[in-house]
Amino acid sequence: MITEPLRSLAREVGISCEWTDAHGNPASLDESALRAVLAALDLPAGTDSQIRDSLAQARQFRQDADDGPFLICHAQQPIDLRGRLAAGSRCHITLEDGHQHSLEVDANGYLPPLPCGYHQVQSGEQQLLLACAPHAALSVAELTGGRRHIWGLSAQVYSLRRTGDGGLGDTAALESLALNAAHKGADALAISPLHAMFTSRPEQYSPYSPSSRSLFNILHAAPAQVLGAEIVERATHECDLQCDLQALEESVLIDWPAVSALRLRLLRQLHADFSQAPDTLQDDFRRFRAAGGIRLEQHCCHEALQQHQLNQNLSGDWREWPAPLRDPNSPEVAEFARQYTSELDFHAFCQWLIARCLSRVQSQCRNAGMAIGLIADMAVGADPSGSFGWSHQQELLSQVSIGAPPDMLNRDGQNWGVAAFSPIGLKRSGYRAFIEMLRANLAHAGGIRIDHIMGLQRLWIIPEGANAQDGAYLNYPPDDFLRLLALESWRHRALIIGEDLGTVPEGLQEALAERNILGMRVLLFEQQDGELPPPTQWSDRALATSTTHDLPPLAGWQSGRDIAWREHVGQSSAEQADLDRRQRSKEVQILREALQREGLLGEEKNPQAQLDASIRFLGCTPAPLVLIPLEDILGATEQPSLPGSGDMHPNWRRRWPQPATQMLDAPTAARRLDDLHEARLTCERNTHHG
Template structure:
């Protein structure tokens, strides 16, 4: 499959029937690459992606049939199953001229979600084959029912989702806690799996973090003045295969990571300790807890073994055991509330555990009778393996119970926001969500990114996500279900690759990453649903808006109340040849200020050049750049950032404030590093790294944003980053553990000085 390019300046060639079908289906046949060169997607790519959208296009006849199907859908569907609007604004719907003729002037009734109703008449404006329907502004937020009387036996009903004008925000959270709405908050971010607990709890941890540790860390941060703790994704993984542990490649975004369950939170440390003994895992648990890196297969197996045994004992608890009975009652109520989606996930987990060992890791490779959750063979399997299905239901209940407890701990400790969850951009196509929602997701393609200056071959992330065509025809039900799942508990959510609400680069399975195509999404509807669910769940929304961002998108997200991400490393003025770092007061206020992310170097790692050494070792330096050239460029970047520190101090002083950043020691260190040899420079940079980390944290914290988030790696002054993109086994991605228990991490004097500097930067006090 090859992409083709159009000569710069040449007029676009007419679209073929295949290309017209692709365009009508939401594919961008023509696009510009990172060098602004016009590109046209190959026919093979278009056919493959159209097939995934349910529009076969392998032959001219299929193209014609699929085009007719699209036309019929547009002309025959008067009102989609769900349409969105904004409170206080007219509800506008684009439709076909025939439908406009049918509906224009008709009476409609809106039954509000909670109580009451209103009536009106549909107004129409037409232009050629297209028309616009308008309903009067609706003053109530919620999911309402729209009824249209279109004549005898022609009543039309749909869901009318009326959203607030913007998402729930930091100021709203502050008001609910009776705090000044303009306060500038700060928090930390952490990789949940890497957290540690102390004392007896550590002996039962099997070398993995857990939801209890998240609550402990939140409380510890709150004691130092923090209001938020952002965590790596807690989505459900493949419980039977702990080799698939990247938190951004989940099995389902509807459920939770069972490996992060704390057995002691359910049954107590003594019961867990005894179970570890009974399962002959004492040595394994001690070895795993003492290891510097996570051994996922071993830790996952050890934790699941203990949880499985504790589940068995709970099921066999005597009737007089009131504590066990209370847990069972709570568990059964949870299963009833969660309904069919949870049951399907448990069926998948049981089937996956059974069939993966037979050499069928992907549900597409399973025997035919198990490839759809509605098949009778699946129900028969579930009856025959009732205990296994119940175990996976139990795991999700335990995870949900502990995730909610961690958020309560954060709020009870005084946090205005509490936990901030991370919503991955998609799910593994071999996972529970894809199996259970085959008609809602894109089966046969993977999500990624086109080639750019950093990845000449593009990126394929091995994930799938929702079909925009299915979204519209199914009333956005699967998307809303996902939003509710991720927003139900935490006080905030970070949407990974928020650009995906507008368009995604999709690649046919088996194709090169550069052989993809942009697929448009109904951004206006999705943003409105995000805002609506944000308010219903009292959940702030952060959008990861890094990379090549279409013009105007960040402004649109800001208008809708989604906070962007401003990362220290990227806040430079690229309109100038020397690309100086920008001082914090120029950072976009509708964002979250951050020192770094899990995919980027830590402060100490950047200052000491540790990331460059990794890149050189693994052949990841930019094409044509040697390691010495990379270090030379980094020295210039260090000087540029320290210069920005000095300029920020000057601005603060000019405003009558007290400068908070110690610049002179860093300037002296750089001067010595520049004039000495390579070995001496390394020693000097290592010696000054902690001072730099404190300065960079204070610098970032001074941004005029409602929230600043600093990774624990930067608060603690650690050198290694959690993940190095473009690597799998050559770098210990998603395996690093923090150096101490979650409830004592910030106690060291140097760390307390750093959190104090951050807190002072947020308030502007010395």
């Protein structure tokens, strides 16, 4: 039983002692797990004295954070400055657009309303930064000129294929797919995360465990899009890469280490030749690097330092480096940067290439008629040993990782091995790292999908070395996050999507809907009490989709391909697999009956016909956005990732056999897209007539 002093400490820190689990049952934290989590947060609670000291420390940290110079408030409403500035204080206001005003705090302690944006307030020696947010993010209707029912595709970028790609999907293949999708009526193309990875650790390639969520994966750049085909061809010949690139291109699965080695060789040659590039390109690179500021420089320095350590057979994990190198602002790090100027310049050059490539793809999407264009995917966390962890140590919790408690899909829980934000550290820094991530991911996209958006309200944190089930929920300030999301949506004119699948805390989905943040409704998860609700009963405040990257495509779901994989990798026994197959047969029949009830499917039992009907079914829902993965458009059976399977399943390695230029033109794929497009138009017409 948890004592009251220990419970008080948990409340102050934001740890939940009770919650509702994935089955809807009450769950509670035991005392030993709570003490372990508190210890991992540097708040020892082994004795009554330690609890008292930790409680006092936690309260002081929270007070300091609440009194910080960053304030999030609603735009166009009076701003509460009580406790910060005295009534009658004169304030010099510099709005985000540069306009300046002189205002006075009224007798009740309020400043007059200000427009949306980040505004500087100075009163005497005191300075504040106000984040004045709109009530809600921009909706699909606001972004499309009034249309309420649009559709798009989702794609794993690494899996795309084009002639000459050297074995890995890139932005040139992405552009081809986007233009073809736009031609067929798509308004959006949701893509897998393109976060910066580790150039010195190519064996770590999961897009959901990056080095930084504020920079990009340079391996996905198609340099010819920026530098021109002639320059890239010359560099390829200079490095004598043609044969190796061709061999990798012909592989069925991606060989990440081999692809990484060859692409880095090509990128280094392009960097060496860049001094001969046109002045316009060199000037653009210099402007890009200057605009990137310390965020870009520290990432480049981390990349160079990590490789330097590995070259000396030392650890690549910055947490094991000598103390001076663990501090990105130390004189020793500055000296390293001076000594290795060219290496930092190389990494900045690569970031410039991928950023300009993505910018081109988004421009092409919009020019081709897409209302949204690319929808970026922002992972729930980053590898703590990466550049983001190195640069943002005060804003991250160093001794815990993020995961999930036991649920229906993972009976032992999950440990994702990525770092969690410190609620107090974020607030003290003015949410610097969070805002930085949003801006980076929205810079070249018309929308963003936030993985595991429940993390804006609470995260399951696991002490270092503990099992996933021995974690606890740490609560975060969701209102602050949601206001910042709304503000960045307004600033970038972007759609915000939140992946709200799994154990969702009470009230979160309603809060998302109120702020125009689209949740996700997945066909495979919508069956309730032995039936699938008709399309008209689906939410009009969430996107609708057939499946996700962690689930089987519909054809694989119908055949039980995922069940066979889980048995193969040891996640379930033969007996459990048999039970799962019997349950799956019932679920497939429920889907079939729902499709027949809607007049979308006849008596035929062809799985592809049921897939066709399922796509039409989703198109008939009132969802503002319907996203269909390429796997379902093409009738594939294999899923991109099987969580928890390690190397026994080819996670993030599958490649499409056909080029991106041809994927959507195959007769079956084209017919499915036509059906989806017509269903969405029908929804739109019915809305207007209604």
